[in-house]
Amino acid sequence: MSDGLKNPIVAGIATDFAKSDAGQETIKAGVNAVKILLVVGGVVLGAKYLNKKYKEWRTEKYLNENGHKIEVQAAIIMYKAMYRLDAISLGPVIDLMFGTFQIPDGTDTDALNDLALKVKDKINLVSKAYKIIFNKNFLQDVQSETSRAEINAFFTRINSTGADVATPAPDLVPYLKGEKVYVRNDNGVVTETGVKQDNGAWKITNDTQGSFSFGDEIGIIYDIKRYADGEIDYIIDEGLWSVGYPVASHRDLLNKHPEA
Numbered sequence: 113m114s115d116g117l118k119n120p121i122v123a124g125i126a127t128d129f130a131k132s133d134a135g136q137e138t139i140k141a142g143v144n145a146v147k148i149l150l151v152v153g154g155v156v157l158g159a160k161y162l163n164k165k166y167k168e169w170r171t172e173k174y175l176n177e178n179g180h181k182i183e184v185q186a187a188i189i190m191y192k193a194m195y196r197l198d199a200i201s202l203g204p205v206i207d208l209m210f211g212t213f214q215i216p217d218g219t220d221t222d223a224l225n226d227l228a229l230k231v232k233d234k235i236n237l238v239s240k241a242y243k244i245i246f247n248k249n250f251l252q253d254v255q256s257e258t259s260r261a262e263i264n265a266f267f268t269r270i271n272s273t274g275a276d277v278a279t280p281a282p283d284l285v286p287y288l289k290g291e292k293v294y295v296r297n298d299n300g301v302v303t304e305t306g307v308k309q310d311n312g313a314w315k316i317t318n319d320t321q322g323s324f325s326f327g328d329e330i331g332i333i334y335d336i337k338r339y340a341d342g343e344i345d346y347i348i349d350e351g352l353w354s355v356g357y358p359v360a361s362h363r364d365l366l367n368k369h370p371e372a
Contacts, residue, residue, distance in 0.1 A: 167247065174244050183237035184245070186227055190238070191246055193220040193227075194257045219257045221265065228269035229298045229326055235270055268371045269326065274298045276363045281342030287367040289333050293346060296366045300325045303358030306337075306347040314347055314359075321358035322350075327370050330358060 178184045231238055242250035255263055275297040276284075287293065295301050305319040314337050324330055331350035334357060338344050344362035 171245055174241075178241070181237075181241075182231060183234045184241045186231045186234070186238045187241040187245055187250070189227060190224060190250070191242065191248075191253075193223040194253055219262070221258060221262045224254070224258075224262075225265055225269050228266055229272065232270045232272065232298075264371055265327075269298075272296070272298055272326070272370065279363075284342060284344050284362055286336050286338065286344050286362060287333055287346070287365075289336065291333050291367045293330050293333060293348060293360070293365040293367055294369050295324045295326050295328045295330065295364060296370055297364040298326055300328075301330070301360050301364045303330065303348070303360045306335075306345075306357040306359040308357075316345060316359050321356055329369070330360060330365070 175184070228235075239250040242248065242253075254266060258266065273296075301324045303321040303324070305317045305321045307315045307317060309315055314335060316337070322330075331348040331354065333346050334349040335347040336344065337347065337359075345359050346362065346365065347357045347359055350358060
């Protein structure tokens with residue numbers, strides 16, 4: 113008890129006030145206020161619980177109805193590449209479709225970039241699915257979970273135009289001998305083999321010389337072969353350790369790195 117209430121005069125006044133009509137009304141009002149606070153607190157907590165359960169139900173329903181779609185699977189895999197899913201319960205559908213995720217901390221940028229090339233035409237649908245499943249903004253997560261260079265690589269793939277399939281063959285402008293060439297084809301390039309004939313002409317065989325992914329440097333243009341219809345192949349020097357000359361189409365290559 114405080115010193116004030118130990119004083120018999122103060123204690124008496126407090127007792128008399130509590131017994132008075134005004135005191136009773138004050139006490140009643142205080143009790144009612146506490147009850148109201150408890151009710152409001154209960155309603156808020158109940159609303160949060162119901163909202164959480166609704167979102168879980170919505171996610172489960174969405175996955176049941178759309179789990180077969182590439183954009184939904186891509187959203188889950190991209191989340192997996194940025195976060196640990198083994199500590200998050202998203203219901204039996206994800207467990208059934210993808211099993212238990214065991215991903216170390218840190219972003220798997222290779223997985224993100226590979227998938228970006230495959231779903232770049234559906235990136236808006238991927239973002240929508242990501243929001244519904246994880247209640248997060250996909251592009252914001254990419255920016256927060258990757259470095260500046262990794263962000264650049266990711267969006268380069270999202271915005272990639274792929275192989276040049278639109279330019280008429282006669283209008284193709286060849287790169288120069290001595291220039292480095294890089295893969296622009298989203299699906300990568302499998303090079304054939306160039307064999308120089310006694311007459312100086314190049315024979316292109318079906319022998320596979322190498323396999324290269326988007327953005328890979330193949331080497332330096334050693335020679336250029338232009339066909340009657342205007343199409344262009346490059347005979348490429350891979351450098352000191354090269355065995356033979358790989359050949360790739362102009363349409364699949366750039367003379368600068370795609371991320372430059």
